[in-house]
Amino acid sequence: xxxxxxTRPKTAPPDFDLDGFLPYRLTVAADRxxxxxxxxxxxxxxxxxxxxxxxVHLVDSGSVSVRDIGQKVSLEKSKxxxxxxxxxxxxxxxxxxxxxxxxxLVLSLTDExxxxxxxxxxxxxxxxxxxxxLVGERxxxxxxxxxxxxxxxx
Amino acid sequence: xxxxxxTRPKTAPPDFDLDGFLPYRLTVAADRxxxxxxxxxxxxxxxxxxxxxxxVHLVDSGSVSVRDIGQKVSLEKSKxxxxxxxxxxxxxxxxxxxxxxxxxLVLSLTDExxxxxxxxxxxxxxxxxxxxxLVGERxxxxxxxxxxxxxxxx
DNA sequence: CAGTATTCGTTGCAGATGCAATGAAGTCAA
DNA sequence: TTGACTTCATTGCATCTGCAACGAATACTG
Numbered sequence: 001x002x003x004x005x006x007t008r009p010k011t012a013p014p015d016f017d018l019d020g021f022l023p024y025r026l027t028v029a030a031d032r033x034x035x036x037x038x039x040x041x042x043x044x045x046x047x048x049x050x051x052x053x054x055x056v057h058l059v060d061s062g063s064v065s066v067r068d069i070g071q072k073v074s075l076e077k078s079k080x081x082x083x084x085x086x087x088x089x090x091x092x093x094x095x096x097x098x099x100x101x102x103x104x105l106v107l108s109l110t111d112e113x114x115x116x117x118x119x120x121x122x123x124x125x126x127x128x129x130x131x132x133x134l135v136g137e138r139x140x141x142x143x144x145x146x147x148x149x150x151x152x153x154x
Numbered sequence: 155x156x157x158x159x160x161t162r163p164k165t166a167p168p169d170f171d172l173d174g175f176l177p178y179r180l181t182v183a184a185d186r187x188x189x190x191x192x193x194x195x196x197x198x199x200x201x202x203x204x205x206x207x208x209x210v211h212l213v214d215s216g217s218v219s220v221r222d223i224g225q226k227v228s229l230e231k232s233k234x235x236x237x238x239x240x241x242x243x244x245x246x247x248x249x250x251x252x253x254x255x256x257x258x259l260v261l262s263l264t265d266e267x268x269x270x271x272x273x274x275x276x277x278x279x280x281x282x283x284x285x286x287x288l289v290g291e292r293x294x295x296x297x298x299x300x301x302x303x304x305x306x307x308x
Numbered sequence: 309c310a311g312t313a314t315t316c317g318t319t320g321c322a323g324a325t326g327c328a329a330t331g332a333a334g335t336c337a338a
Numbered sequence: 339t340t341g342a343c344t345t346c347a348t349t350g351c352a353t354c355t356g357c358a359a360c361g362a363a364t365a366c367t368g
Contacts, residue, residue, distance in 0.1 A: 013271035016278060018210045018227060022285050022296075023187040028228050029303045030180035037177055048354095056172045066317060073172060074182050076356060081317055103316040103363045117167035124170060131176050134302050141295030142176075148288050149183045202324090220347060230326065235347055257333045257346040 026149075037127060045120060046090075050075055050083040052120070058093060058109045059117050065104040092116060191281060199274060200244075204229055204237040206274070212247060212263045213271050219258040246270060 018024055034049065041047040047055070053073040057064065061072070070080040084107055087093040092113035098104035109117070132139055172178055188203065195201040201209070207227040211218065215226070224234040238261055241247040246267035252258035263271070286293055 011265070011269040011272045013213050013268060013275045014279065016210060016213065016275045018207065021278065021282055022289075023184070023191055023281070024207075024227075025297070025300050025304075026180060026184040027188055029300045030177070030184040031228070033177040033303060034181055053172065053178075056170060059167050059170065067315085073178075074185070077317070078319080078356065079354090081319090082354090085318090101316085101364070105317070111165070114167060115165040118165045121167045121170045124175065125168065127177075128175055131303075134306055135176075135299045138295040138299045138302075141292040142299040143179070145289045145292045145296040146179050146183045148292075149187060149285075150179075152288055221345085231347070232326070232349080233324090235349090236324090239348090255334070255346085259347070 033131075037124070040123070041120075045116065047120075048083065048086075050079050051087055054080065054083045054087060054107075055092065055109070055113060055117055055120070058107060058113070059121070063096070063106040063108045065098070065106070067104075069107070087113070187285075191278075194277070195274075199270065201274075202237065202240075204233050205241055208234065208237045208241060208261075209246065209263070209267060209271055209274070212261060212267070213275070217250070217260040217262045219252070219260070221258075223261070241267070 038049050041049065041052050053075060054069055057069050057073050061068070064072075066077060066080050066084060069075060069084070070077045073080075075083070084093065084095065084105075088095050091110055093107050094110055096106040096108070098106050135142055192203050195203065195206050207229060208223055211223050211227050215222070218226075220231060220234050220238060223229065223238070224231045227234075229237070238247065238249065238259075242249050245264055247261050248264055250260040250262070252260050289296055
């Protein structure tokens with residue numbers, strides 16, 4: 001008897017390798033990547049990831065509602081709302097009211113916010129460049145794979 | 155004058171595309187993937203992601219300490235500790251003491267825990283298979299890219 | 309128009325999170 | 339052996355998180 005079937009009854013779980021499990025791998029990789037950046041945002045600029053995302057969106061898109069932001073940069077509306085409030089308290093953005101639809105907010109960068117982003121974005125761009133260097137020839141496949149995941153939403 | 159330099163002073167932030175920013179892309183993709191699975195774990199089995207990771211590790215590795223788990227499945231030690239306590243309260247694992255080093259816990263699956271994993275793991279395996287189907291030929295490059303990120307830890 | 313339904317942003321709240329502090333156990337060097 | 343360090347797991351605590359509920363504003367419908 002090479003197998004002790006007494007100790008492996010019909011409830012024996014199948015083999016499974018967590019280290020090869022894609023949702024786990026992606027989560028760990030994303031956490032690693034975000035951790036370094038998030039620490040820099042926080043230590044050097046006092047920003048959370050949510051606040052940074054809101055700011056990034058406001059750089060291109062002049063005036064936006066909280067909901068627009070949530071959709072565009074993948075933030076819960078409560079998270080987006082609280083991030084916006086903190087940013088306003090810090091003087092980085094301004095909140096106005098949309099005259100056409102007074103339920104909507106109109107968020108926009110202050111000069112101070114714009115100046116901060118002029119400091120921040122080059123860091124992010126350099127980080128992205130470094131990452132693309134590291135990933136090398138696999139970059140296209142990586143981006144395609146991510147697009148597939150985002151599109152299919154399995 | 156094609157550029158109104160008055161409105162773009164030296165503080166003008168550079169162009170930046172968040173949708174192409176790899177840390178953001180990875181985070182969103184990982185969140186999407188995890189969300190679906192996490193909901194199933196929770197709704198069908200009452201497990202959090204942390205609890206599920208602990209269980210998975212215990213399937214292969216007979217008896218482990220909290221610290222081993224934390225390292226192996228990327229959990230904060232407090233998170234691993236609390237997950238283990240909940241699992242013990244649910245009767246899915248048992249906590250013993252290591253006789254050689256009585257600081258260490260010895261966690262192991264109960265029969266009930268093993269039976270649960272026999273139900274759970276086939277789901278995870280099927281999910282992984284489906285994902286690999288979706289990603290198709292890009293799978294190797296995707297895994298290599300993740301390995302690079304995990305190894306370099308930028 | 310009146311009345312209902314929907315959307316927007318905020319907030320209350322219960323639970324999760326991460327960090328630091330703690331106590332118990334072990335190691336090491338003099 | 340003693341005393342200073344280190345390691346392990348837990349826990350306290352301040353903060354964060356996501357969801358549901360809410361008030362205000364708008365859209366829809368008969």
